[in-house]
Amino acid sequence: MKDVVLSRVEKTYSATSGGDVAAVRGIDLSITAGEFFVLLGASGSGKTTLLRCIAGLESITGGEIRIGSTVVASGSKVVPAVRRNIGMVFQDYAIWPHMTVGENVEFALRHARSGSLKGEAAKKRVREVLDVVGLGDLVNRGATYLSGGQQQRVALARAVVAKPDVLLLDEPLSNLDARLRALMRKELRRITTELGVTAIYVTHDQIEALVMADRIAVMRNGEVLQVGSPQEIYRTPADLFVGEFVGEANMIGGRVAATVPSPAGCDPEQRFVTVQTRLGTLTALASGDVSQGHDVWLLIRPESLHVCHDASAPISPGWNAVTGLVRRADFAGAHTELTVEVDGVELRAQAHAFDAMSVGSPVTLTVGAQWVVALTERAATPQAATTRDATIYAERSH
Amino acid sequence: MVLSGPRTGSMPQQRRSKPPLRASQARSRSLSGAWIAGVITVVLVCVPLVVLLWSSFTVSKTGLPFGAGSHLSLANYRRVFTDGSLVHPVVNTLVFVVGSLAVGLLISIGIATLIERTTLPFRNVLFALVVAPVAMPQVVAGIAWGLLLDPRVGLINQLLQAIPGVTGPGPLNAGSLGSITVVEGFMLVPFSLLLVAPVVRSTSGALEEAAVVTGAGRRARLTKIVLPLMGPGLLAVLVYQFVTAAQAFDIPAVLGLEKGTKVFSTAIYSALNPAVGVPDYGLANGMSVLLLAFALIPMYWYYRMVGRSERFAVITGKSYRRRPIALKGAAKWAAFVALVGYVFFVVILPLFILLWMSVQPFYATPSISALGRIEFDAYRRVFTVSSFLSTVRNTLVLGVLAATFVCVIATMNSWLLLRRRGFFGKLIDVFAFVTHGIPGVVLGVSLLFLSLTTDSHFHLGLYGSMPLLVLGMVIVCLGLTTRITTAGMGQIHRNLEDAAEMCGAGLFTRLRRITVPLMSPAIANAWVLTFAYALSNLTLTVVLASSRNRVVAVELYTRWNFGDVQTAAALGLLLTAVSVGATVAARRFTSHKEIRHG
Numbered sequence: 001m002k003d004v005v006l007s008r009v010e011k012t013y014s015a016t017s018g019g020d021v022a023a024v025r026g027i028d029l030s031i032t033a034g035e036f037f038v039l040l041g042a043s044g045s046g047k048t049t050l051l052r053c054i055a056g057l058e059s060i061t062g063g064e065i066r067i068g069s070t071v072v073a074s075g076s077k078v079v080p081a082v083r084r085n086i087g088m089v090f091q092d093y094a095i096w097p098h099m100t101v102g103e104n105v106e107f108a109l110r111h112a113r114s115g116s117l118k119g120e121a122a123k124k125r126v127r128e129v130l131d132v133v134g135l136g137d138l139v140n141r142g143a144t145y146l147s148g149g150q151q152q153r154v155a156l157a158r159a160v161v162a163k164p165d166v167l168l169l170d171e172p173l174s175n176l177d178a179r180l181r182a183l184m185r186k187e188l189r190r191i192t193t194e195l196g197v198t199a200i201y202v203t204h205d206q207i208e209a210l211v212m213a214d215r216i217a218v219m220r221n222g223e224v225l226q227v228g229s230p231q232e233i234y235r236t237p238a239d240l241f242v243g244e245f246v247g248e249a250n251m252i253g254g255r256v257a258a259t260v261p262s263p264a265g266c267d268p269e270q271r272f273v274t275v276q277t278r279l280g281t282l283t284a285l286a287s288g289d290v291s292q293g294h295d296v297w298l299l300i301r302p303e304s305l306h307v308c309h310d311a312s313a314p315i316s317p318g319w320n321a322v323t324g325l326v327r328r329a330d331f332a333g334a335h336t337e338l339t340v341e342v343d344g345v346e347l348r349a350q351a352h353a354f355d356a357m358s359v360g361s362p363v364t365l366t367v368g369a370q371w372v373v374a375l376t377e378r379a380a381t382p383q384a385a386t387t388r389d390a391t392i393y394a395e396r397s398h
Numbered sequence: 399m400v401l402s403g404p405r406t407g408s409m410p411q412q413r414r415s416k417p418p419l420r421a422s423q424a425r426s427r428s429l430s431g432a433w434i435a436g437v438i439t440v441v442l443v444c445v446p447l448v449v450l451l452w453s454s455f456t457v458s459k460t461g462l463p464f465g466a467g468s469h470l471s472l473a474n475y476r477r478v479f480t481d482g483s484l485v486h487p488v489v490n491t492l493v494f495v496v497g498s499l500a501v502g503l504l505i506s507i508g509i510a511t512l513i514e515r516t517t518l519p520f521r522n523v524l525f526a527l528v529v530a531p532v533a534m535p536q537v538v539a540g541i542a543w544g545l546l547l548d549p550r551v552g553l554i555n556q557l558l559q560a561i562p563g564v565t566g567p568g569p570l571n572a573g574s575l576g577s578i579t580v581v582e583g584f585m586l587v588p589f590s591l592l593l594v595a596p597v598v599r600s601t602s603g604a605l606e607e608a609a610v611v612t613g614a615g616r617r618a619r620l621t622k623i624v625l626p627l628m629g630p631g632l633l634a635v636l637v638y639q640f641v642t643a644a645q646a647f648d649i650p651a652v653l654g655l656e657k658g659t660k661v662f663s664t665a666i667y668s669a670l671n672p673a674v675g676v677p678d679y680g681l682a683n684g685m686s687v688l689l690l691a692f693a694l695i696p697m698y699w700y701y702r703m704v705g706r707s708e709r710f711a712v713i714t715g716k717s718y719r720r721r722p723i724a725l726k727g728a729a730k731w732a733a734f735v736a737l738v739g740y741v742f743f744v745v746i747l748p749l750f751i752l753l754w755m756s757v758q759p760f761y762a763t764p765s766i767s768a769l770g771r772i773e774f775d776a777y778r779r780v781f782t783v784s785s786f787l788s789t790v791r792n793t794l795v796l797g798v799l800a801a802t803f804v805c806v807i808a809t810m811n812s813w814l815l816l817r818r819r820g821f822f823g824k825l826i827d828v829f830a831f832v833t834h835g836i837p838g839v840v841l842g843v844s845l846l847f848l849s850l851t852t853d854s855h856f857h858l859g860l861y862g863s864m865p866l867l868v869l870g871m872v873i874v875c876l877g878l879t880t881r882i883t884t885a886g887m888g889q890i891h892r893n894l895e896d897a898a899e900m901c902g903a904g905l906f907t908r909l910r911r912i913t914v915p916l917m918s919p920a921i922a923n924a925w926v927l928t929f930a931y932a933l934s935n936l937t938l939t940v941v942l943a944s945s946r947n948r949v950v951a952v953e954l955y956t957r958w959n960f961g962d963v964q965t966a967a968a969l970g971l972l973l974t975a976v977s978v979g980a981t982v983a984a985r986r987f988t989s990h991k992e993i994r995h996g
Contacts, residue, residue, distance in 0.1 A: 055896075055900060056899075057896050057899065057900075081899045081900060082899055082902045082903065082904055083902075085902075086900060087900065088896075088897065088900040090893045090896065090897055091893075092891065092893055094891065094893035094894050094896065094897035096894060096897075096898075096912055096916075097916070098915050098916055107898065107901055107903070107911065108901035108902070111898075111901050111902035111903040111904075111907065112901070112902050155897075158897070158901065159900070162901070162902070168900075
């Protein structure tokens with residue numbers, strides 16, 4: 001179990017057509033020993049490239065990578081992948097089809113950096129690890145006769161059998177069906193905790209990241225936008241992109257009117273502001289250096305909006321309330337997804353599954369100030385903006 | 399919380415990182431072992447050609463390349479261009495190349511259209527029969543056609559003489575330029591068909607749709623759609639086979655050389671092995687450089703045209719919906735009879751005449767009365783001649799060693815090409831392709847000069863040795879083999895290798911335990927094809943021949959030239975059987991492995 005520290009890591013590919021492509025641009029990260037760390041980003045964000053740089057399968061073109069007390073890559077110095085003592089699980093598992101389950105796992109043991117085991121000791125260790133991943137009975141099964149989930153477990157067993165300092169996982173669950181994926185998330189966490197290994201996990205699935213991670217780094221265009229616990233990333237995203245990437249979000253444009261004291265029931269350490277919007281003045285938690293006069297976006301998660309039919313119900317102090325009409329009500333099993341139009345702005349909210357929600361009926365939406373976050377647009381690109389509701393965007397320019 | 403994004407990061411000021419390294423450079427430090435294969439490939443291909451080119455600009459007192467008193471001179475080229483003996487081969491070569499291409503490609507396109515686009519009965523069987531001669535050594539085919547077209551006793555001429563008004567000898571002459579051109583055209587058909595069929599197939603879908611949508615006339619469809627679509631594909635086949643025909647040696651050597659009909663490649667050979675007098679190395683040298691340019695330049699252009707060598711895999715093709723043209727009544731049977739006639743005339747008849755000749759004491763037209771003279775003396779002679787064992791041993795040693803070395807180098811080349819790219823990767827990509835443009839006879843001359851030069855300076859005894867022959871065969875086969883292994887390795891996701899690397903396995907362990915076992919069908923295929931090719935190759939073996947490295951193909955050629963037709967026929971059939979057997983075995987092995995690895 002070792003920590004991994006990345007300092008200004010850069011990876012630039014030289015394109016054949018001339019001009020270089022920067023896949024990773026100056027990334028700083030410190031991953032604590034024993035942590036389950038997730039790199040979250042869309043495809044092309046550089047997360048897999050970064051993982052392969054840590055593995056040693058790609059060389060870095062700038063910066064430094066340290067594992068424990070050893071610098072494994074910096075400018076001129078490169079420790080080859082075979083000597084880094086890292087285990088890796090690949091997206092397509094990369095199980096060797098011409099070997100049995102046992103041979104696949106034993107291969108890793110035979111060539112291990114940490115001193116190779118042979119004979120009976122090796123067989124015992126292979127059995128041990130296969131038992132941990134629940135494949136103890138399949139030692140002699142040919143690798144091509146395994147289901148996706150079983151192959152995934154073999155890949156994991158192979159990656160950890162030699163007791164690596166760091167375990168790298170490259171979207172290991174993306175080829176599984178939804179049910180198995182949900183099961184394997186928990187299994188993977190159990191196994192890595194049991195083995196006590198530092199794990200770096202790459203995914204584009206925000207649910208996977210939120211469920212599994214101790215900490216998440218959200219990546220885009222080869223840069224890290226935010227690092228934090230799942231709760232921090234979800235509740236107080238650093239900017240618009242992160243907010244929209246990690247979950248469904250209502251975004252309302254506005255301008256900060258004033259800084260206000262923390263409402264009752266909220267953390268007094270946190271900073272709150274009032275924001276002028278098309279829906280009126282709303283109280284929100286200030287993210288980063290948001291202050292008076294700034295143009296901001298208010299982020300409200302659909303599930304934090306409370307839906308009331310009774311417009312005259314009293315509003316708790318420190319809560320925001322708006323009134324609108326139900327435009328759509330989509331039954332989704334556990335809840336009903338509502339689209340509510342408020343002053344020409346459509347907001348998404350969730351109601352109890354069996355609340356009778358008739359389209360066209362008036363509702364009041366309330367939300368505590370600490371569940372409304374005022375963000376800057378810092379890392380947003382024009383593309384991200386166009387995906388938002390056009391009416392909201394137009395409102396902002398008034 | 400440890401917040402360490404790029405903007406808010408609080409890392410101490412780093413020393414400025416060095417200018418970014420190119421990814422490939424940084425990576426290549428750790429794989430010094432791998433590009434040995436790249437270096438070997440470059441050396442193998444370049445050194446003989448450099449020797450050839452350099453010596454072409456020198457003359458020496460002894461006439462040997464780099465012999466005593468060797469100095470720079472343009473005399474070799476002056477001789478090539480002023481010596482009247484070059485005019486004939488150049489004109490002959492042009493007629494031969496254009497004529498055989500016309501015959502070979504027109505037949506291929508015709509057969510491909512019938513098989514890919516129509517409802518002709520027994521399409522698949524006929525296709526297999528037309529392609530089958532690919533496994534027949536061309537020297538053997540040449541002998542068979544020599545027997546069929548002999549002006550006096552050839553079966554075809556005998557049949558033609560039955561026509562009233564036609565008298566012998568002739569009317570056809572095996573040694574004439576027309577005969578060797580048409581026979582070479584037949585030789586080009588099997589491989590051309592393999593290349594043309596996917597082009598024809600890929601055109602069909604688009605054609606049908608366009609026809610339905612626009613309602614254009616037949617002629618408009620042909621000129622506006624079919625030809626533009628097929629054009630690039632056919633042009634690629636044309637250039638590739640142009641290069642094949644330009645360097646063709648076996649057919650012109652077997653049929654034309656004794657009768658004085660020379661093309662470029664056989665003119666070079668006869669300069670080295672004149673009927674009387676001493677070898678004229680200077681003339682052979684100058685002509686070799688010209689022939690090299692004649693074949694290599696189109697090949698390089700072809701490479702630029704089709705791009706990366708993977709794209710050569712047109713044979714795989716996409717799956718287009720087949721909408722065959724329904725042939726009806728007379729047209730159907732006319733096409734069927736024509737195709738069966740071709741198979742009978744070009745595939746079965748040569749085999750039959752070889753078989754017939756091998757069991758007759760002297761040349762006799764097949765007849766009932768001649769059946770009584772059937773004997774197996776020729777086969778007995780083949781096995782009892784004292785030199786037979788050493789000839790067979792040489793042939794097998796050549797086949798096994800060349801195939802093994804080639805497969806090792808080709809596999810490493812594919813690895814460089816697919817996994818590392820970079821400088822050597824690009825170079826190997828070019829080599830895997832362009833080496834087809836190095837005529838066998840030119841490579842033979844280059845290696846001959848190399849061996850003469852090294853022997854006179856270092857006394858290695860390379861001249862006329864087995865190692866020299868193996869070396870030559872490795873070079874000749876390297877391009878094609880690299881393409882086969884590259885296609886095979888391309889099927890293996892690099893993650894499988896990366897996974898082994900993450901397990902701590904070094905490069906050679908990864909190749910040995912993971913990559914090579916997984917691509918073993920492709921390697922086996924490449925091995926057997928090289929083996930079969932080495933067995934049937936006449937060009938290189940005859941140019942580099944000596945009493946020490948005699949192989950079956952040379953034995954065959956010599957016996958044919960000495961008029962020992964019976965033994966030549968028997969030996970040719972045996973060689974064909976081995977070559978066909980090896981090819982069939984390779985197919986079986988491939989499909990078996992493919993099933994196992996799903």
